[in-house]
Amino acid sequence: MPAVQTPTLRDVADAAGVHPATASRALNPATRGLVNAETARRVMKVAEGLGYRPNPMARGLKTAKSGTVGLVIPDLTNPLFPPIVRGIEDVLEPAGYSGLIVNTDNDPQREHAQIELLRSRQVEGLIVATALLDHPLMAKLQREGVPMVMVNRRPDGVDIPSITPDDAAGIEMAVDHLADLGHRRIGHLSGPATTSTGVARRRAFRNAVRDRDLDVDPALVVTCEHWTEEAGAIALRHLLDVRPDVTAIVAGNDLIALGCYDVFAERGIDCPREMSVVGFNDMPFLDKLAPPLTTLAIPHQQIGAEAARMLLDAIAEPDRAARSVLLPLSLVVRGSTAPPVT
Amino acid sequence: MPAVQTPTLRDVADAAGVHPATASRALNPATRGLVNAETARRVMKVAEGLGYRPNPMARGLKTAKSGTVGLVIPDLTNPLFPPIVRGIEDVLEPAGYSGLIVNTDNDPQREHAQIELLRSRQVEGLIVATALLDHPLMAKLQREGVPMVMVNRRPDGVDIPSITPDDAAGIEMAVDHLADLGHRRIGHLSGPATTSTGVARRRAFRNAVRDRDLDVDPALVVTCEHWTEEAGAIALRHLLDVRPDVTAIVAGNDLIALGCYDVFAERGIDCPREMSVVGFNDMPFLDKLAPPLTTLAIPHQQIGAEAARMLLDAIAEPDRAARSVLLPLSLVVRGSTAPPVT
DNA sequence: GGTCAGGCTGCACTCGATTGCAGTGAGCGG
DNA sequence: CCGCTCACTGCAATCGAGTGCAGCCTGACC
Numbered sequence A, B: 001m002p003a004v005q006t007p008t009l010r011d012v013a014d015a016a017g018v019h020p021a022t023a024s025r026a027l028n029p030a031t032r033g034l035v036n037a038e039t040a041r042r043v044m045k046v047a048e049g050l051g052y053r054p055n056p057m058a059r060g061l062k063t064a065k066s067g068t069v070g071l072v073i074p075d076l077t078n079p080l081f082p083p084i085v086r087g088i089e090d091v092l093e094p095a096g097y098s099g100l101i102v103n104t105d106n107d108p109q110r111e112h113a114q115i116e117l118l119r120s121r122q123v124e125g126l127i128v129a130t131a132l133l134d135h136p137l138m139a140k141l142q143r144e145g146v147p148m149v150m151v152n153r154r155p156d157g158v159d160i161p162s163i164t165p166d167d168a169a170g171i172e173m174a175v176d177h178l179a180d181l182g183h184r185r186i187g188h189l190s191g192p193a194t195t196s197t198g199v200a201r202r203r204a205f206r207n208a209v210r211d212r213d214l215d216v217d218p219a220l221v222v223t224c225e226h227w228t229e230e231a232g233a234i235a236l237r238h239l240l241d242v243r244p245d246v247t248a249i250v251a252g253n254d255l256i257a258l259g260c261y262d263v264f265a266e267r268g269i270d271c272p273r274e275m276s277v278v279g280f281n282d283m284p285f286l287d288k289l290a291p292p293l294t295t296l297a298i299p300h301q302q303i304g305a306e307a308a309r310m311l312l313d314a315i316a317e318p319d320r321a322a323r324s325v326l327l328p329l330s331l332v333v334r335g336s337t338a339p340p341v342t
Numbered sequence C: 001g002g003t004c005a006g007g008c009t010g011c012a013c014t015c016g017a018t019t020g021c022a023g024t025g026a027g028c029g030g
Numbered sequence D: 001c002c003g004c005t006c007a008c009t010g011c012a013a014t015c016g017a018g019t020g021c022a023g024c025c026t027g028a029c030c
Helices: A009-016 A020-027 A037-050 A056-063 A081-095 A108-120 A136-143 A167-181 A196-211 A229-242 A254-267 A300-316 B009-016 B020-027 B037-050 B056-063 B081-095 B108-120 B136-143 B167-181 B196-211 B229-242 B254-267 B300-316
Strands: A068-073 A098-103 A126-128 A148-151 A162-165 A186-190 A221-223 A248-251 A276-278 A295-297 A325-327 A330-332 B068-073 B098-103 B126-128 B148-151 B162-165 B186-190 B221-223 B248-251 B276-278 B295-297 B325-327 B330-332
Touching: A009 A020, A009 A037, A020 A037, A056 B056, A068 A081, A068 A108, A068 A300, A081 A098, A081 A300, A081 B081, A081 B098, A098 A108, A098 B081, A098 B098, A108 A136, A126 A300, A136 A148, A148 A300, A162 A167, A162 A300, A167 A186, A167 A196, A167 A248, A167 A276, A167 A295, A167 A330, A186 A196, A186 A229, A186 A254, A196 A221, A221 A229, A229 A248, A229 A254, A248 A254, A254 A276, A300 A325, B009 B020, B009 B037, B020 B037, B068 B081, B068 B108, B068 B300, B081 B098, B081 B300, B098 B108, B108 B136, B126 B300, B136 B148, B148 B300, B162 B167, B162 B300, B167 B186, B167 B196, B167 B248, B167 B276, B167 B295, B167 B330, B186 B196, B186 B229, B186 B254, B196 B221, B221 B229, B229 B248, B229 B254, B248 B254, B254 B276, B300 B325
Parallel strands: A068 A098, A068 A126, A126 A148, A148 A162, A162 A325, A186 A221, A186 A248, A248 A276, B068 B098, B068 B126, B126 B148, B148 B162, B162 B325, B186 B221, B186 B248, B248 B276
Antiparallel strands: A295 A330, B295 B330
16 A cells, blocks of 8 residues: 555545536546636646546446556467457557556466456456357357457458468468468468368468369378477378478467477488478567578567557447458578579 | 356355345355354355455455556567566466556656556555666655565565576676687677666676676776667777777677677678577576577566565565575577687 | 333435536626 | 527435444333
């Protein structure tokens, strides 16, 4: 408990010799026009002098607005999310909002509980970065009119605005790059079939190899159980067993690509001489790997910022149509890709 | 705005046929003894049935408790912090608290503003991970009775509880490891002199080399301007200019060590054959570097969890004496350290 | 049967800010 | 000189929950 009681609106009013109601109006830019300009100035000066800060709870109680939004992410520890969160906060803060972060660990049970927790904290909207493909909870929240924006993953069917990287374009860039280097037998280690990104990237890969007349053997596409190094390693081992002649890999994301590195070490495969790899996400410090990983850079901070802006819009005008945005990404060519040995 | 108005205490009371006051008492475990057990049960059942959630704002308004604590960190994007935050949240959540994260970017101005923002949001306490050595603001908050815990950095002079890794012990482990390998001329690229960690680690390094009768030339210790790769690279270039005979480096943290890798590449130095490096922090994916970085692993999540526990204690009993905790860390030996060429 | 104690419950006010409505006074036109 | 308008300000209720106090009712005891 602070030694000095923080001043209340009543204190300001008393000190300025006006009624609390007048002080309230003077301090709120929206209602300031209702009070005499001179009075308003005086009140504001007094408030400044006393270091007055409106109590957000009292205000929220009356206005039914909390000035907070919920950020639902699988796990903050995943290096993917901090930049997104940062981008979100950077937009939220100047708007007078704060973000409440919860981690779901991709557990639907936990996700449900966490979202309940956020709602009980009266968040005004949700930015959701978890996204299993099938998502009845999202649909329900949507129906209840909770403003929502999804980032990074795109829900199927449900009409929720989302900000996602343009996965298809990214995969095309990766395939183009490898094809240009001369690769013909390119494998894809796709993300879990339960995630929208996993599915979207796999589809994009299939289209890309078809369009470029490369090897379209379905065996070249292996689905990982999870977005992890371990799952990536397992998938690659499987792929190598079936198609040992593959010369390049498009990994579903960077972690899966890292799993490939483990298999390379394990089997004595020389990357990039014998095998090229492209990752997806451009996690930090990939340039320090051996070899530095070629990958697709996603503008994470921009994604977060854009999502926050959209959510604020949705909160302000709940009835506006849902709009979704695809953000362009860029291929960062490093040392893990090279022409195939001929 | 949810289509279905969330039920209020009054709704529960009406549905249960009691006065709101009674309902309030029945729902609050602390006052439940005041109401008839049967009535209490009925009220609770009705509340459950309606899906009643107390409005935290109304409650907070009355009780002057927000159920939130502020997390002040320099930059969430720094891989050091997400695990700490995660550890904090994991403790806070079951206790019914939530964390409000702000990023200061190590800018005192911004830090001040952000802390003001947190206070205006009525946080009940602060977990502070920024820490320039000289910190009048902390002292002021301390005097005002704001419950506070510092993580990772330790304030000088001010009597604030803190949770920090045992930097001195860590540095000793690093120096021991290098000395055991046979190194005699070990350099230290220390963190900024304005940070408590920078200073503590440098002091520990000086003591360690002295105690082990290694080369104590002050020129072997170079201070970096920032905790960054660039600053690390600059410092190493400087060190190599002055003492080209150095065979091992203890870096102030992993980023500084990464800066060393850049210089190695630039000057064609073979690590670890010609030069060993030890980092500090064990950031993610260091094992994927070339060579994998030997470093000191800090139990970040534990630090966060411990800090959160301490803060909750401090909130519950504001008058308890400040207590500080040093957490042990462990040396992770990887490929960046080897015996010197003789 | 009367009295008193004690267990429950309800009343009413409070937290701090917002806001519809009423009232005051000045200024102006008729 | 009267009345009306308009700008401004004050009053009081409100948001939802918590809590001191008073009162009721029941049961026990004399």
